[in-house]
Amino acid sequence: MLDDFNFRIIFEYMPLFLTGLRNTFFISIVSIMLALMTGTIACACRISSIKLLRYPAIAYIEIIRSTPLLVQIYFLYFGLPTLGVRVPEIQTGIIALMLNSGAYIAEIIRAGITSVDDGQIEAGVSSGLNYFQRMRFIILPQALGATVPPLLGQSIVLVKDSALLSLISVMELTRCGQTMTSERFMPSEAFLTVAFFYMCIYFCLKSLADWSQKKLIFREAY
Amino acid sequence: MIEFKHVNKWFGKLHVLNDVNLDIDPGEVLVICGPSGSGKSTLIRCINRLENIQEGEIIVDGVPVHDKKTNLTKLRADIGFVFQQFHLYPHMTVLQNVMLAPVNVKKMSSAAAEKISKEKLTQVGLTDKAGAYPAQLSGGQQQRVAIARGLAMSPKIMLFDEPTSALDPEMIGEVLDVMVNLVSEGMTMCVVTHEMGFAKKVADRVLFMDFGKIIETGRPDEFFDNPQTLRAADFISKILTH
Numbered sequence: 486m487l488d489d490f491n492f493r494i495i496f497e498y499m500p501l502f503l504t505g506l507r508n509t510f511f512i513s514i515v516s517i518m519l520a521l522m523t524g525t526i527a528c529a530c531r532i533s534s535i536k537l538l539r540y541p542a543i544a545y546i547e548i549i550r551s552t553p554l555l556v557q558i559y560f561l562y563f564g565l566p567t568l569g570v571r572v573p574e575i576q577t578g579i580i581a582l583m584l585n586s587g588a589y590i591a592e593i594i595r596a597g598i599t600s601v602d603d604g605q606i607e608a609g610v611s612s613g614l615n616y617f618q619r620m621r622f623i624i625l626p627q628a629l630g631a632t633v634p635p636l637l638g639q640s641i642v643l644v645k646d647s648a649l650l651s652l653i654s655v656m657e658l659t660r661c662g663q664t665m666t667s668e669r670f671m672p673s674e675a676f677l678t679v680a681f682f683y684m685c686i687y688f689c690l691k692s693l694a695d696w697s698q699k700k701l702i703f704r705e706a707y
Numbered sequence: 708m709i710e711f712k713h714v715n716k717w718f719g720k721l722h723v724l725n726d727v728n729l730d731i732d733p734g735e736v737l738v739i740c741g742p743s744g745s746g747k748s749t750l751i752r753c754i755n756r757l758e759n760i761q762e763g764e765i766i767v768d769g770v771p772v773h774d775k776k777t778n779l780t781k782l783r784a785d786i787g788f789v790f791q792q793f794h795l796y797p798h799m800t801v802l803q804n805v806m807l808a809p810v811n812v813k814k815m816s817s818a819a820a821e822k823i824s825k826e827k828l829t830q831v832g833l834t835d836k837a838g839a840y841p842a843q844l845s846g847g848q849q850q851r852v853a854i855a856r857g858l859a860m861s862p863k864i865m866l867f868d869e870p871t872s873a874l875d876p877e878m879i880g881e882v883l884d885v886m887v888n889l890v891s892e893g894m895t896m897c898v899v900t901h902e903m904g905f906a907k908k909v910a911d912r913v914l915f916m917d918f919g920k921i922i923e924t925g926r927p928d929e930f931f932d933n934p935q936t937l938r939a940a941d942f943i944s945k946i947l948t949h
Contacts, residue, residue: 604794607794608788608790612783612788612812612856613780623796626798627798
């Protein structure tokens with residue numbers, strides 16, 4: 486099989502792939518940052534006792550989690566212009582990824598917060614600490630520790646999900662593979678290269694996740 | 708010091724506190740016992756308003772606890788609470804656990820808070836564990852840290868909710884010793900416990916509860932040796948034979 490493999494063509498298309506890699510990287514980083522912000526705000530609203538904040542947050546989280554990302558992307562891509570909002574593809578893609586991951590991140594953070602034992606919160610209450618002090622000194626330090634590994638997991642998912650943006654012609658990695666395939670008809674070479682670059686990103690994020698987990702376990706034991 | 712006036716509380720349909728009237732003097736040591744679900748934990752949790760009440764009034768040191776205008780932070784700062792499950796903060800060292808409230812609630816300087824925290828740790832016999840994390844301590848040691856955490860706020864009252872029930876038998880003694888030591892300092896204490904030895908040794912009064920009602924109160928020796936009600940007698944025989 487490898488006899489038929491044309492490695493030369495891969496190098497010929499390397500500049501295109503590197504552009505794709507750069508775009509995937511850029512889209513992922515920006516989306517993760519925005520999704521973290523969205524998720525934190527959505528989570529704060531979700532656990533709020535004010536119904537006017539809580540119910541919209543529940544609606545947002547449930548709608549996103551119950552529909553496919555591709556549908557969400559198409560909805561924004563085709564839907565927004567009919568509403569009179571014209572956004573370039575790459576921004577549309579970032580918004581879609583941000584909204585999608587934001588909902589999952591909101592639930593991850595919420596799980597972290599609820600994982601902190603109620604008894605500790607009562608201990609804080611009974612020694613006179615107010616809500617913000619309990620959040621700052623008791624809940625968040627433990628919740629954040631518990632959420633770092635799943636958040637990095639969600640980041641890995643987001644990087645791979647960004648491949649769907651190729652369907653709205655954003656020039657990211659997968660789109661580069663499609664471009665090369667349609668120009669030269671060499672899908673094996675094209676998508677092997679694409680897969681290789683995704684794996685590179687994946688292993689970077691995974692080693693970050695492993696490292697942070699080790700650090701957390703170490704801190705809990707000691 | 709603590710006064711219950713016709714206190715009623717319901718959890719849904721369950722009547723957990725049924726017309727409770729109680730007067731606890733400064734320096735008094737009150738032991739509360741009774742079968743599980745009798746409302747004894749709820750009773751002491753109402754004192755620092757971990758639970759709300761529906762009817763009646765609780766007055767602590769002249770302050771109506773369940774009044775909307777009451778400054779709860781100040782009230783709670785004066786009442787130490789020790790839980791059955793210790794509830795130490797696992798991500799902080801022993802010293803940080805004890806110092807947290809003095810620094811953030813009483814706004815003490817960290818040097819002053821550290822000084823009083825170390826004093827209290829010495830009082831519970833854990834001077835050398837200041838830098839340890841809760842997970843490195845035995846149950847008895849954790850509970851003693853929890854007591855030191857309460858004491859570091861220089862409270863007027865200490866409440867104990869079954870402080871030895873989650874401990875291995877050989878660790879109960881060390882926790883009770885610390886509590887006996889507190890009694891000799893004249894602390895006002897309410898202790899939910901079935902430790903008869905402790906009650907006989909230091910309690911001024913034993914209070915027996917069942918179905919949310921105070922069934923019987925009396926001096927510990929009278930209560931344990933000669934209970935006035937059938938239910939109390941039945942309960943005592945059960946904790947004795949078991």
